[in-house]
Amino acid sequence: MNARPIGSWLTDMDGVLVHEQHAIDGAAEFIAALQHYDRPYLVLTNNSIYSRRDLRARLNASGITLPEDRIWTSALATAQFLAEQSLAANAGSMRGSVFVIGEFGLTSALHEAGFVFTDRDPDFVVLGETRTYSFNQITQAIRLVDNGARFIATNPDATGPSQEGPLPATGAVAALITRATGVEPYYVGKPNPLMMRSALNTIDAHSENTMMIGDRMDTDIISAIEAGLRSILVLTGxxxxxxxxxxxFRPTRVMDSIADVVPLVGELLPPETDELDAN
Structure with missing residues (x-):
């Protein structure tokens, strides 16, 4: 059976569209092509530090222009997941509390989802990425998890990039808390396919006609495969x-960079309903 033509697109940010805050050749043209052909799309990132508005401004400064609502972060996916869990646990009533280690991107997403922030008997300890990890906060998180708080982390990345070299990231700090408590976190971001499914729901897209573009086999490509998406690995990350x-496992395609993907946006037109049925 022939694969259904691609009508929607998901793409990773770092290593695909930008590298160290500079646009990768073809990135601006790719986003422009998606907008020209009116393709549903989202730009994904496991980074939970920044809000959508922050990331839009950073992309715009690099020459890539897109609306805020075309960005989907692990912080937003985490807030959405926890809100759904709290509603299910409280018979449709939003009554959830969190202790958070993270930056504005995560705290604002959880606040907008309706969570109360507390350091006394929270429902969840939520760990995200930050550049100012506090020993006191980590100690408090360990004690709360020991006392029964459920442990959630935005993403499992052990390190993050910087101009000086790798930085410890969410996964590394999560490992510290796990070693102290014996409790593994539930990771929401890639490679959890939940991140992909939440993105698909956000743009009302279906896995069968959506393509994911990424630069990492162990996060982007595996999560795309597990969510039922086709995938393109670019070699710029x-x-x-x-x-x-x-x-x-293998991506559907391997390409040198996002510049090579630009022509596909216009070629892979979504089919009419009867054409889908014929396939």
Whole structure:
């Protein structure tokens, strides 16, 4: 059976569209093509530090222009997931409390979702990325998890990039809390396919006609596969061509950069309903 033509697009941000706050060649043209052909799309990031508005401003400064609502972060996915869990646990009533280690992108998403912030008997301890990890906050998180708070982390990335070299990220601090408590967090961001499914729901898209573009086999591509999406690996970020063979799974396509993807946006037109049925 032929694969259904692509009508919707998801793309990772760092390593695909930007590198160290500079646009990668073809990134602005790719976003412009999506908007020209009126394709539903979202730009995804596991980074929970920044809000949509912050990220839009950073992308705009690099020459990539898009609306705020075209950005989907692990912080937003985490807030949405926890809100759904709280509604289910409280018979449709939003009554949830959180202790948060993270920056504005995470705290604002949880606040807008209706959560109360507390350091006394919270429902959840939520860990996100920050550049100012506090020993006192980590200690408090360990004690709260020990006392029964459910442990959630935005993403499992152990390190993040910087101009000086790798920085410890959410996964590394989560490991510290896990070692102290014996409790593993539930990670919402990639490679959890939940991140992909929440993104698809946000743009009312279906996995069968959506393409995911990423630069990492171990997060972007595996989560796309597990969510039922086709995928393109670009070689401008973490995974290099010689590393692909190490993995027991494959992307649908491998391309040098996002610039090579631009022509596909116009070619892969969504079919009419009767054409879908014929396939």
């Amino acid at each position: 973490s995974t290099k061509a010689g590393q692909i063979e190490r993995y027991p």
